[in-house]
Amino acid sequence: MKEQIADELRTAILDGTAPAGSQMPTEPEVMSRYGVARGTARDALGLLVNEGLIVARRPHGYFVRDRRAMDYRPQTDSSVLPATSPRDTFLTEQADRKPTQTIDVAIVQPAPTIARRLQLKDGEAAVVRRRIRSLDGEPYLTNDSYYPLDIAQGTAIMSPEDIAQGANRVLVDIGFAQVRAVDEITVRMPTPAEVNRLDLAPGTPIACHMVTGYTAEGRPVRVVENLLPGDRHVIIYDRTMIDESECEQP
Amino acid sequence: MKEQIADELRTAILDGTAPAGSQMPTEPEVMSRYGVARGTARDALGLLVNEGLIVARRPHGYFVRDRRAMDYRPQTDSSVLPATSPRDTFLTEQADRKPTQTIDVAIVQPAPTIARRLQLKDGEAAVVRRRIRSLDGEPYLTNDSYYPLDIAQGTAIMSPEDIAQGANRVLVDIGFAQVRAVDEITVRMPTPAEVNRLDLAPGTPIACHMVTGYTAEGRPVRVVENLLPGDRHVIIYDRTMIDESECEQP
DNA sequence: CAGTGGTCTAGACCACTCT
DNA sequence: GAGTGGTCTAGACCACTGT
Numbered sequence: 001m002k003e004q005i006a007d008e009l010r011t012a013i014l015d016g017t018a019p020a021g022s023q024m025p026t027e028p029e030v031m032s033r034y035g036v037a038r039g040t041a042r043d044a045l046g047l048l049v050n051e052g053l054i055v056a057r058r059p060h061g062y063f064v065r066d067r068r069a070m071d072y073r074p075q076t077d078s079s080v081l082p083a084t085s086p087r088d089t090f091l092t093e094q095a096d097r098k099p100t101q102t103i104d105v106a107i108v109q110p111a112p113t114i115a116r117r118l119q120l121k122d123g124e125a126a127v128v129r130r131r132i133r134s135l136d137g138e139p140y141l142t143n144d145s146y147y148p149l150d151i152a153q154g155t156a157i158m159s160p161e162d163i164a165q166g167a168n169r170v171l172v173d174i175g176f177a178q179v180r181a182v183d184e185i186t187v188r189m190p191t192p193a194e195v196n197r198l199d200l201a202p203g204t205p206i207a208c209h210m211v212t213g214y215t216a217e218g219r220p221v222r223v224v225e226n227l228l229p230g231d232r233h234v235i236i237y238d239r240t241m242i243d244e245s246e247c248e249q250p
Numbered sequence: 251m252k253e254q255i256a257d258e259l260r261t262a263i264l265d266g267t268a269p270a271g272s273q274m275p276t277e278p279e280v281m282s283r284y285g286v287a288r289g290t291a292r293d294a295l296g297l298l299v300n301e302g303l304i305v306a307r308r309p310h311g312y313f314v315r316d317r318r319a320m321d322y323r324p325q326t327d328s329s330v331l332p333a334t335s336p337r338d339t340f341l342t343e344q345a346d347r348k349p350t351q352t353i354d355v356a357i358v359q360p361a362p363t364i365a366r367r368l369q370l371k372d373g374e375a376a377v378v379r380r381r382i383r384s385l386d387g388e389p390y391l392t393n394d395s396y397y398p399l400d401i402a403q404g405t406a407i408m409s410p411e412d413i414a415q416g417a418n419r420v421l422v423d424i425g426f427a428q429v430r431a432v433d434e435i436t437v438r439m440p441t442p443a444e445v446n447r448l449d450l451a452p453g454t455p456i457a458c459h460m461v462t463g464y465t466a467e468g469r470p471v472r473v474v475e476n477l478l479p480g481d482r483h484v485i486i487y488d489r490t491m492i493d494e495s496e497c498e499q500p
Numbered sequence: 501c502a503g504t505g506g507t508c509t510a511g512a513c514c515a516c517t518c519t
Numbered sequence: 520g521a522g523t524g525g526t527c528t529a530g531a532c533c534a535c536t537g538t
Binding site: 007010014050051052067182183184185186187188189190191192202203205206207228230231233234235236 | 441
């Protein structure tokens with residue numbers, strides 16, 4: 001039964017009958033319309049919540065979420081040049097939204113996923129610059145950069161302010177220029193801590209974009225962990241084609 | 251209460267106390283251990299299911315899922331060359347797993363997301379080659395390629411068999427060589443149809459990787475929609491660095 | 501105040517699978 | 520047969536918000 005209810009509502013959402021922002025039936029309405037108990041009505045609506053299709057806005061009811069991330073946004077002609085790296089683009093036009101960011105710096109024992117990429121020995125510490133970027137107060141990206149403590153110690157990296165020329169410039173100046181980077185993009189559900197930090201609605205997955213930078217000697221000197229809410233980003237990559245079969249098998 | 255129960259179990263999973271494959275308490279065990287009703291015990295475990303951390307295997311119980319997608323896999327030295335496109339890598343070593351694929355071809359009215367990219371007029375049809383790729387019978391990727399009907403009509407693209415030289419070769423031969431492609435990667439929860447097709451566990455998000463190919467004249471002649479289960483893929487991108495600040499802001 | 505969703509209880513029946 | 524999770528019912532109290 002709950003599947004049947006969810007199917008009907010989901011169809012209305014996906015075929016446009018219930019556009020983004022429109023209201024779903026309330027729980028009591030579902031109960032009487034389908035003759036089910038409240039638990040069942042909640043289960044049905046809960047399915048759609050976990051699929052990221054609707055959101056509960058108490059005490060108003062359930063509403064269809066905006067899923068612009070799945071819509072097509074044509075490329076401008078100025079972006080025909082092949083990109084040298086993926087580009088994450090925020091969906092809403094940034095022109096009329098006020099960008100802000102918070103930065104804090106700490107010395108930490110990084111999580112294993114970070115420590116392995118930095119090739120830290122057991123218990124070795126790292127410096128992390130944690131950033132949250134927001135548009136009109138809504139977080140749209142966290143950007144945490146980790147550096148081995150012995151490298152970052154005493155540099156501008158340790159100061160919790162924006163580094164005008166970029167942290168990579170600082171690394172160059174102290175002899176740790178990066179010549180290679182490995183990007184890894186994974187997709188998963190957020191932890192509760194990440195839900196808090198990014199103010200995520202239930203049913204919102206995230207992309208985790210890790211960049212590991214290496215010096216010419218092959219030493220990893222920097223790991224960047226970007227967390228991108230799935231409902232607020234499209235990663236775009238524009239390229240001219242070298243081998244005509246390269247997009248056959250991704 | 252359910253949050254408290256979920257917190258304890260989640261901590262055990264994330265800090266390694268409960269490794270992948272280990273069993274979680276059953277619902278009756280949670281009830282007696284925390285003195286709650288069954289509904290609350292289910293709600294607590296359900297949170298972890300929706301976070302993709304555990305999976306219910308009836309009639310055995312709940313078990314910790316394998317989250318290898320988040321683990322580091324070092325790059326081999328042979329991959330130091332800059333990539334010209336993102337690479338999706340399947341996690342498990344493919345050497346000892348048998349790859350299979352199913353193909354079917356159909357003439358359809360594609361979904362709006364596809365039709366817009368192909369610049370189809372209202373009601374115009376397209377040819378779709380739908381592929382499911384599996385390893386040892388477990389689907390790990392769907393790969394659907396859409397072509398305007400007037401282009402694909404009567405070519406090898408219409409035949410539901412593997413095209414040895416690749417479909418792009420066919421397009422070249424009939425005068426529709428692609429010179430540019432736009433990749434778009436979005437992250438979202440799957441629809442029930444996608445859950446079926448990819449045999450996804452609850453709480454598994456997917457990456458949708460769309461590639462739109464254009465001819466020199468700027469006509470889109472092909473749209474590829476790859477669906478990648480979040481628990482079975484890491485997208486890796488290895489590059490030499492041109493601008494030292496380019497990975498600062500993703 | 502009324503109405504919303506969030507949480508919790510206490511029961512019930514079911515399909516399934518392993519022993 | 521025993522035990523598992525999946526589903527559903529019928530009730531209760533709560534915090535919050537808008538009128």
